[in-house]
Amino acid sequence: MFKSLVINKNDSQGYHTSLKELNDEDLQDGDVLIKVLYSTINYKDALAISGKAPVVRRFPMIPGIDLVGIVEQCDNDKFSIGEHVLLNGYGVGEKYLGGLSQRARIDSKFLIPLPKGITPFNAMAIGTAGYTAMLCVMALEKQGITPDSGKILVTGATGGVGSFAIRILAELGYSITASTGSAEQVSYLKELGADEVIDRAELSEPGKPLMKERWAAAIDSVGSTTLANVCASINYGGCVAACGLAQGMEFPSTVAPFILRGVSLLGIDSVMRPQQDRLDAWARLEQTKLADKISKISTTVGLEAAIEVADQLLAGGVTGRVVVDVNA
CATH class of the missing domain: 3.40.50.720 (NAD(P)-binding Rossmann-like Domain)
Incomplete structure (x- = not known):
C-alpha cells in the first residue's frame, strides 16, 4: 500500500480531493514503475485539486504534472532499475495519473533521465x-x-x-x-x-x-x-x-x-514538447547555478498539505515554487 492524493467527482461528494491509500493495481498501464521521491504544486495542479477549472479529464485522478523518482521496474531497455527519472507534463495529472503519489506507473516515452548534476529535490524545485x-x-x-x-x-x-x-x-x-x-x-x-x-x-x-x-x-x-x-x-x-x-x-x-x-x-508549450527540446532545456538548466537560489525560490510540504497549498496558490499567496515530499 502507498499514499496518493486522489481527485474524485461523484453525486454524493461532488468534486473532492483527499489523501488515500492505494496499491499497484490502482495504477494505470505503463511500462515503467517508479518509486516517487518528489512532486510539485503548479498552477495547473492547483486548478485540478481545487476543481476551479476543468483540468481533469478522467476520475479518479492522481494530480501532479511533475515527478522525479527511482525506476523499480522497466519493461524495456530504455531505463535501468535504480535509475533516476524525471517527468514534466505530457497530460499527466490531467489525462494520466500523476506525480502526487508515492508510486507511479508511467509510459517510458514521457520520461527523461534525471541530469547527473541536478539532485532529485532540485529537479522538482525547478520543475x-x-x-x-x-x-x-x-x-x-x-x-x-x-x-x-x-x-x-x-x-x-x-x-x-x-x-x-x-x-x-x-x-x-x-x-x-x-x-x-x-x-x-x-x-x-x-x-x-x-x-x-x-x-x-x-x-x-x-x-x-x-x-x-x-x-x-x-x-x-x-x-x-x-x-x-x-x-x-x-x-x-x-x-x-x-x-x-x-x-x-x-x-x-x-x-x-x-x-x-x-x-x-x-x-511556449511545455506540456507536449518534443523529447529533444526537453533534453536541451534540462541540459541548459544543469549548466546554471540555480541550486544557489533554490532555498529562496522553493518551500517544501507533505502530500496532505498540498491540498491547502493549492488554494493558497490560486489566491496569490504563494511565492516561488512548492516542492511536495511525497514520503514525508
Whole structure:
C-alpha cells in the first residue's frame, strides 16, 4: 500500500480531493514503475485539486504534472532499475495519473533521465516552472535577443516561471524588469536578479494598441490584458514568449504591434514538447547555478498539505515554487 492524493467527482461528494491509500493495481498501464521521491504544486495542479477549472479529464485522478523518482521496474531497455527519472507534463495529472503519489506507473516515452548534476529535490524545485522558463529564454535567444538588446520584462514575477526566468536571465547577463502585484516581494525579486520592479497595475488595465517602447523582449505567464499591453510596449523587432494565463485566456489586442513594429509573439508549450527540446532545456538548466537560489525560490510540504497549498496558490499567496515530499 502507498499514499496518493486522489481527485474524485461523484453525486454524493461532488468534486473532492483527499489523501488515500492505494496499491499497484490502482495504477494505470505503463511500462515503467517508479518509486516517487518528489512532486510539485503548479498552477495547473492547483486548478485540478481545487476543481476551479476543468483540468481533469478522467476520475479518479492522481494530480501532479511533475515527478522525479527511482525506476523499480522497466519493461524495456530504455531505463535501468535504480535509475533516476524525471517527468514534466505530457497530460499527466490531467489525462494520466500523476506525480502526487508515492508510486507511479508511467509510459517510458514521457520520461527523461534525471541530469547527473541536478539532485532529485532540485529537479522538482525547478520543475515544470523552471523548465518552462528555460524554454522561454531559449526562444528569445533563437530570435536574436542578447543582453545587449535591452531590458527584458518578466510578468508574474513572483510565481514559479517568473522567479526562474529572472534568475536564469540574470545569470546570463540580461537587464530585467519584474512586474508583480506583491509590493512586499521587491527585495526577493531583486535578490533573484531583477534590476527594477514595477507594479502589475501598469499593465493589467486596458491600454492603447501601441504604447511607448520599453522592453526588447518579455516573458509573460499572465496572458489577457497584460499580454496585450506587453506586446504594445515592446521595442521594434522585439518579441514576447507567452507561456501562461494567470490573468485570463483572452487576448484583447490588435495587430498593430505585429505589423507596425515587427513584434513576434512566441507561444511556449511545455506540456507536449518534443523529447529533444526537453533534453536541451534540462541540459541548459544543469549548466546554471540555480541550486544557489533554490532555498529562496522553493518551500517544501507533505502530500496532505498540498491540498491547502493549492488554494493558497490560486489566491496569490504563494511565492516561488512548492516542492511536495511525497514520503514525508
